[in-house]
Amino acid sequence: EIVLTQSPATLSLSPGERATLSCRASQSVTNYLAWYQQKPGQAPRLLIFDSSNRATGIPARFSGSGSGTGFTLTISSLEAEDFAVYYCQQRSKWPFTFGPGTKVDIK
Amino acid sequence: QVQLVESGGGVVQPGRSLRLSCAASGFTFISFGIHWVRQAPGKGLEWVAVISYDETNKYYADSVKGRFTISRDNSKNTVYLQMNSLRAEDTAVYYCTKDHLAGDPAGYFDYWGQGTLVTVSS
Numbered sequence: 001e002i003v004l005t006q007s008p009a010t011l012s013l014s015p016g017e018r019a020t021l022s023c024r025a026s027q028s029v030t031n032y033l034a035w036y037q038q039k040p041g042q043a044p045r046l047l048i049f050d051s052s053n054r055a056t057g058i059p060a061r062f063s064g065s066g067s068g069t070g071f072t073l074t075i076s077s078l079e080a081e082d083f084a085v086y087y088c089q090q091r092s093k094w095p096f097t098f099g100p101g102t103k104v105d106i107k
Numbered sequence: 108q109v110q111l112v113e114s115g116g117g118v119v120q121p122g123r124s125l126r127l128s129c130a131a132s133g134f135t136f137i138s139f140g141i142h143w144v145r146q147a148p149g150k151g152l153e154w155v156a157v158i159s160y161d162e163t164n165k166y167y168a169d170s171v172k173g174r175f176t177i178s179r180d181n182s183k184n185t186v187y188l189q190m191n192s193l194r195a196e197d198t199a200v201y202y203c204t205k206d207h208l209a210g211d212p213a214g215y216f217d218y219w220g221q222g223t224l225v226t227v228s229s
Contacts, residue, residue: 091214
């Protein structure tokens, strides 16, 4: 199966700062990668699909990039509601797999 | 609006069975694949199974293959996950999720239920 690794495990930032999260795949997933946000006690929410496409209703401060084995989620200016755990997920090959997550917390 | 409501979770002994249900509304149910994704307490997300819109295709994670069965009743807008031979490592919140594209499962999850907790313990 395709293994996804995410870095860093935890990112401590202040509101207004830029967040850069990384996801690396054990083999190429072309651009078949998504990002999800999960807050405590809530279900995940789809943010980005196919590496760079924002899902419906997702603010423009969220952007995704990358292809092959390396991907990045960027939050241009953190707002209070953005402090959460972020997961990447690939749909290139069965079984679909998720990364272990990056926690973005308040510095 | 799209709603997915899971039910059927609870505490069950190892080796026993449980059936989860996912009732869907707010979209054309018969057009979309439905997935189950689980999350062990304090852990990350694990995709479990998917059923295509017309039930012709079903796929499972290796960790549940042969023990779990996914099915759907399009007349009731409901998907089921029959879980047999349960193990302690199956303890998790189980989420029902909708595939983001109509037709054969494409593999992104654009709407999620609130989840139902399954605890496997003696």
